[in-house]
Amino acid sequence: MQTEFSAAASAAQPKADKKQRFKRILPKIVLYVILIFLAVLWLIPFLFALSTSFAYQFNINDGEAVVGIYHKDYNWLWHTITFDNYSRLFSEYNILGGFMNTILYMLAPLFVGVFTSAMAAYAFARLRFPGRDVIFFILLSTILLPGVITMIPSYILFATVYHWTNTPLPLIIPGCFGSAMTMFLIRQYFLGFPKELEEAAQIDGMGWWGIFVKIALPLSMPVLITQIILSFNGIYNDYLGPLLYVGTVTDLRTLQLVLKSIPTVGNTPYPLMMAGAIVALIPTFILYCVAQKFFVEGIVLSGIKG
Amino acid sequence: MQITARVTQTESGAVFAPSPKKNKMNRRKRNEYIWGYIFIAPLCIGFLLFTAFPLVLSIGYSFTEYDLFSPPKFIGFANFAEIFSSNTDWFLRSLLNALVFTIGVPIGAVFALVVAAMLVNVGRGSTALRMIFYIPTICGAVAVTFIWQWMFASHYGILWELLENIGFHLTDDFGFLDEEHFMASMIFMGQWTGLGGGLLLFYSALQNISRDLYDAASLDGAGPFVKFRYIMLPGVSPVLFYILLTGIVGSFQAFTQFQVMTGDVISEHTVMPVWWIYRYITGEWGYRYGFASAMGLLLGLILIVISAIQFIASKYWVKY
Numbered sequence: 001m002q003t004e005f006s007a008a009a010s011a012a013q014p015k016a017d018k019k020q021r022f023k024r025i026l027p028k029i030v031l032y033v034i035l036i037f038l039a040v041l042w043l044i045p046f047l048f049a050l051s052t053s054f055a056y057q058f059n060i061n062d063g064e065a066v067v068g069i070y071h072k073d074y075n076w077l078w079h080t081i082t083f084d085n086y087s088r089l090f091s092e093y094n095i096l097g098g099f100m101n102t103i104l105y106m107l108a109p110l111f112v113g114v115f116t117s118a119m120a121a122y123a124f125a126r127l128r129f130p131g132r133d134v135i136f137f138i139l140l141s142t143i144l145l146p147g148v149i150t151m152i153p154s155y156i157l158f159a160t161v162y163h164w165t166n167t168p169l170p171l172i173i174p175g176c177f178g179s180a181m182t183m184f185l186i187r188q189y190f191l192g193f194p195k196e197l198e199e200a201a202q203i204d205g206m207g208w209w210g211i212f213v214k215i216a217l218p219l220s221m222p223v224l225i226t227q228i229i230l231s232f233n234g235i236y237n238d239y240l241g242p243l244l245y246v247g248t249v250t251d252l253r254t255l256q257l258v259l260k261s262i263p264t265v266g267n268t269p270y271p272l273m274m275a276g277a278i279v280a281l282i283p284t285f286i287l288y289c290v291a292q293k294f295f296v297e298g299i300v301l302s303g304i305k306g
Numbered sequence: 307m308q309i310t311a312r313v314t315q316t317e318s319g320a321v322f323a324p325s326p327k328k329n330k331m332n333r334r335k336r337n338e339y340i341w342g343y344i345f346i347a348p349l350c351i352g353f354l355l356f357t358a359f360p361l362v363l364s365i366g367y368s369f370t371e372y373d374l375f376s377p378p379k380f381i382g383f384a385n386f387a388e389i390f391s392s393n394t395d396w397f398l399r400s401l402l403n404a405l406v407f408t409i410g411v412p413i414g415a416v417f418a419l420v421v422a423a424m425l426v427n428v429g430r431g432s433t434a435l436r437m438i439f440y441i442p443t444i445c446g447a448v449a450v451t452f453i454w455q456w457m458f459a460s461h462y463g464i465l466w467e468l469l470e471n472i473g474f475h476l477t478d479d480f481g482f483l484d485e486e487h488f489m490a491s492m493i494f495m496g497q498w499t500g501l502g503g504g505l506l507l508f509y510s511a512l513q514n515i516s517r518d519l520y521d522a523a524s525l526d527g528a529g530p531f532v533k534f535r536y537i538m539l540p541g542v543s544p545v546l547f548y549i550l551l552t553g554i555v556g557s558f559q560a561f562t563q564f565q566v567m568t569g570d571v572i573s574e575h576t577v578m579p580v581w582w583i584y585r586y587i588t589g590e591w592g593y594r595y596g597f598a599s600a601m602g603l604l605l606g607l608i609l610i611v612i613s614a615i616q617f618i619a620s621k622y623w624v625k626y
Contacts, residue, residue, distance in 0.1 A: 079447020
């Protein structure tokens with residue numbers, strides 16, 4: 001009796017099992033299809049731009065027979081290829097000079113700024129001194145301060161007191177003093193690891209500076225790298241700051257300003273604009289590929305702690 | 307008063323003198339104080355020079371008429387009065403536009419939550435998918451806006467073609483970037499750029515919710531809605547709060563994509579607050595720095611009030 005039953009059951013099992021497995025897997029397949037479709041949608045603007053950046057600009061007045069954008073036969077997936085747009089970027093628009101300026105302006109804020117932020121972060125995390133909590137609270141509350149309030153007064157200050165307009169100094173000097181947000185995130189990291197090592201060093205007679213530079217900083221490399229990478233991307237993409245202070249001086253323009261100087265009205269040169277966009281995005285893409293982990297950590301960290 | 311002071315002095319003197327151990331303690335403490343102040347000095351000096359000082363000035367300049375060349379002239383609340391009464395100034399209009407633009411924030415938050423919920427339920431490949439969704443978030447606004455300007459282009463842009471191909475017949479006077487559709491298009495573009503950040507935050511929040519909670523709920527016969535309402539929503543509420551807070555403040559201060567998308571051609575339908583204030587720096591609208599400061603201060607205060615309201619409201623719906 002029992003054997004009969006089990007035999008029947010085992011005969012029916014594969015079919016039922018298959019059906020059940022399919023039923024279990026089906027929602028997952030649907031999810032994958034939706035998500036992959038969405039991911040393709042998310043990539044299409046980049047592909048569209050990349051494709052167009054190699055296209056000709058069809059110009060009726062030229063009387064040329066080249067099929068380019070604005071031509072009825074133009075197809076964004078399949079068209080004649082030209083590298084003209086890219087060469088124009090380098091010859092007519094000095095995009096390389098813009099890139100060099102961007103890098104030049106960011107070096108000091110990037111490294112000095114993160115270092116000074118880490119210094120303050122260390123003091124707020126480990127040292128005890130009068131007024132510490134009050135100062136920390138004041139600094140912290142300014143993170144939420146909308147930047148637009150200080151936009152005009154800062155400009156006035158840089159123009160009248162420091163005489164820094166039309167120089168890159170307003171983009172460089174303030175950044176070197178560090179930022180409250182960076183300080184806050186690094187401090188969270190310092191609070192997260194045990195202080196035994198530092199205490200041991202202290203007993204051995206090491207001073208605070210030594211402990212900070214030789215012990216705390218090396219231990220916090222991951223968070224420092226994250227902050228440097230996020231700052232790099234932020235400064236690299238900044239548009240309003242450079243526009244305010246060096247926007248009118250052609251030779252001082254950053255990459256974003258050079259990109260923006262491509263005329264975008266009239267017979268809009270979309271292929272040229274797309275080439276510019278692609279060139280401007282390349283450093284970001286490279287950084288993202290190399291240091292994706294840090295980007296993700298950075299955003300999640302600032303979201304959770306902030 | 308004097309007596310108390312003397313008593314403390316002698317007391318501290320008494321503590322100080324006899325015990326060398328205590329003395330050493332104090333020296334160490336003083337050393338710690340000094341290093342503490344040295345460590346925070348750069349950040350604090352930078353804060354005073356480039357944040358606190360301009361902040362105080364912004365309040366001061368708001369009540370003046372100032373063109374950078376002659377000294378500022380105190381005019382009381384005239385700047386604020388002008389903002390609210392002027393027919394030619396677009397600042398209020400720009401606030402309205404910004405308000406419309408913030409509609410994208412809750413839409414984006416819900417969208418990001420839905421995609422994040424889908425992503426936690428697929429195993430393999432979720433990392434790669436997240437990485438793809440996050441790309442637009444880190445891209446520069448100028449390049450992104452260039453790309454979308456081309457996507458939105460009439461007749462030749464990809465969106466136009468798409469709509470034509472699926473059966474819509476678009477007339478010549480239709481444009482994604484014309485007066486009527488401009489804000490909707492900017493919100494649409496904002497969904498593409500903004501999804502990644504919210505998605506990553508929601509994803510990590512959802513992963514932190516214990517599977518046991520869902521299993522227990524299933525045993526009790528809870529359906530998907532109950533699970534969403536009582537397990538998922540409380541679990542992600544801090545992230546949702548953070549996204550709404552930073553999203554709204556950010557939307558109100560959006561500048562680059564608007565200026566680039568319109569080719570710096572300002573109109574009632576496209577003007578945004580920061581853009582409007584920026585015009586006074588370039589002098590296109592006259593060198594009225596006092597008036598511009600007043601607008602900046604007003605916008606800042608509005609954002610602080612909005613944030614405060616959100617913080618107070620969060621006590622009732624955010625579960626930490």
